[in-house]
Amino acid sequence: MFSDLDALAPDALLGLTKLFAEDKRAKKIDLGVGVFRDKENRTPILRAVKTAEERVFGWETSKVYTPPEGASGFGDAVARLLLGEAHPALADGRCAVVQTIGGCGAVRLGGELLKRVGAECVTSGAPTWANHQPLLMAAGLRMKMIPYYDAEKRAVQIDGFMGAVEKLGPEDALLLHGPCHNPSGADLSREQIDAVLDRACAQGFFVFIDAAYHGFAEGLDEDAYLPREAARRLPELLISYSCSKNFGLYRERTGALIAVAKTPDRASAVKSHLLNLARGNYSMPPAHGGEIVAEILTSPELTTLWREELSAMREAIRENRRLLVRTAAEMQMGDALSYIERQNGMFSLLPLSVEQVMAMRERHGIYMAGNGRINLCGVNEGNVAHLCEALRDVAGK
Numbered sequence: 228m229f230s231d232l233d234a235l236a237p238d239a240l241l242g243l244t245k246l247f248a249e250d251k252r253a254k255k256i257d258l259g260v261g262v263f264r265d266k267e268n269r270t271p272i273l274r275a276v277k278t279a280e281e282r283v284f285g286w287e288t289s290k291v292y293t294p295p296e297g298a299s300g301f302g303d304a305v306a307r308l309l310l311g312e313a314h315p316a317l318a319d320g321r322c323a324v325v326q327t328i329g330g331c332g333a334v335r336l337g338g339e340l341l342k343r344v345g346a347e348c349v350t351s352g353a354p355t356w357a358n359h360q361p362l363l364m365a366a367g368l369r370m371k372m373i374p375y376y377d378a379e380k381r382a383v384q385i386d387g388f389m390g391a392v393e394k395l396g397p398e399d400a401l402l403l404h405g406p407c408h409n410p411s412g413a414d415l416s417r418e419q420i421d422a423v424l425d426r427a428c429a430q431g432f433f434v435f436i437d438a439a440y441h442g443f444a445e446g447l448d449e450d451a452y453l454p455r456e457a458a459r460r461l462p463e464l465l466i467s468y469s470c471s472k473n474f475g476l477y478r479e480r481t482g483a484l485i486a487v488a489k490t491p492d493r494a495s496a497v498k499s500h501l502l503n504l505a506r507g508n509y510s511m512p513p514a515h516g517g518e519i520v521a522e523i524l525t526s527p528e529l530t531t532l533w534r535e536e537l538s539a540m541r542e543a544i545r546e547n548r549r550l551l552v553r554t555a556a557e558m559q560m561g562d563a564l565s566y567i568e569r570q571n572g573m574f575s576l577l578p579l580s581v582e583q584v585m586a587m588r589e590r591h592g593i594y595m596a597g598n599g600r601i602n603l604c605g606v607n608e609g610n611v612a613h614l615c616e617a618l619r620d621v622a623g624k
């Protein structure tokens with residue numbers, strides 16, 4: 228059975244962590260994998276999460292299966308957090324929410340639902356997160372790439388993007404990041420979001436939002452502009468949500484798929500299909516992460532603590548962005564990196580070729596994804612000069 232299987236190359240990004248760990252150089256820098264790290268290079272468990280966990284351990288009396296839609300209260304709490312308490316789609320009962328195995332599980336389940344209703348293809352701005360393609364292809368969909376990030380201008384190429392969006396029709400599905408575009412950090416402005424939603428209303432294409440960094444750009448409410456407006460203006464919508472980054476629950480594999488439908492009746496039909504698709508795969512999601520999130524979001528005191536911790540993570544990344552741009556300017560590198568300060572979330576793309584990315588690694592012990600994506604969490608006072616010197620050496624930047 229297995230004799231014809233050739234071994235596949237390990238996942239490039241996950242492989243980078245191993246290569247970094249094996250590198251013996253003292254001045255090495257890890258700008259690779261997408262997790263938050265503090266100044267001491269740790270990814271600590273949030274205090275709100277620890278406290279919620281203690282509470283869950285206190286009241287949990289059984290390990291029987293969770294309901295198929297996930298931990299009690301989780302879906303409702305996440306939908307209210309993202310869409311806002313008073314959102315009409317919630318008040319009208321037009322939302323169906325299921326807990327998923329992380330944001331990846333939500334993208335995959337959303338893709339499977341689109342496939343079930345006849346979609347063949349999802350359109351996405353290029354570049355996009357490296358795992359969108361494998362997840363959506365595994366759901367039986369193709370991906371069509373349209374222009375999004377202009378590597379020369381280091382910003383969204385809005386004319387090219389809108390030009391392609393204007394050609395979409397009712398049979399198309401458009402994948403949008405909301406917020407903190409991965410890998411570029413370049414988000415659509417509110418005006419640009421409005422323009423895309425105008426086109427969706429006029430042309431009838433479907434919108435699928437991938438929200439993996441809620442709270443990492445400007446704040447929980449500010450970052451929810453796209454999903455809130457989309458759920459207000461569009462009759463139907465899918466939103467994949469990840470609790471990996473904003474709750475720091477990476478390994479607990481906690482996420483949600485939110486479907487907005489035309490009527491409450493359609494929302495329950497959609498939910499039944501989501502549960503059916505999940506049943507044919509993993510049956511029901513793991514409980515622990517969902518219970519932690521529900522505990523935090525239903526406790527005013529833990530919600531306050533969590534919001535403070537999320538703000539601190541957001542501000543720490545902003546500070547790292549400022550530090551890199553300031554240091555580059557102080558080292559007479561001009562303003563070549565100034566765009567980094569205008570972007571959101573953990574990631575930015577450095578304008579480096581694959582060969583230059585390899586040279587950063589081999590000559591200077593600086594590890595990043597092959598497309599030049601860096602995680603700003605890896606930048607700190609102690610290593611920023613080394614990073615800038617390496618960039619100057621490799622790219623003359």
Ligand SMILES: Cc1ncc(COP(=O)(O)O)c(C=O)c1O
Nearest residue numbers: 261329330331356409439469471
């Ligand atoms: C754009 C995007 N979507 C979804 C995910 C999935 O996150 P999770 O780890 O919760 O599966 C990520 C994680 O890196 C991401 O960057």
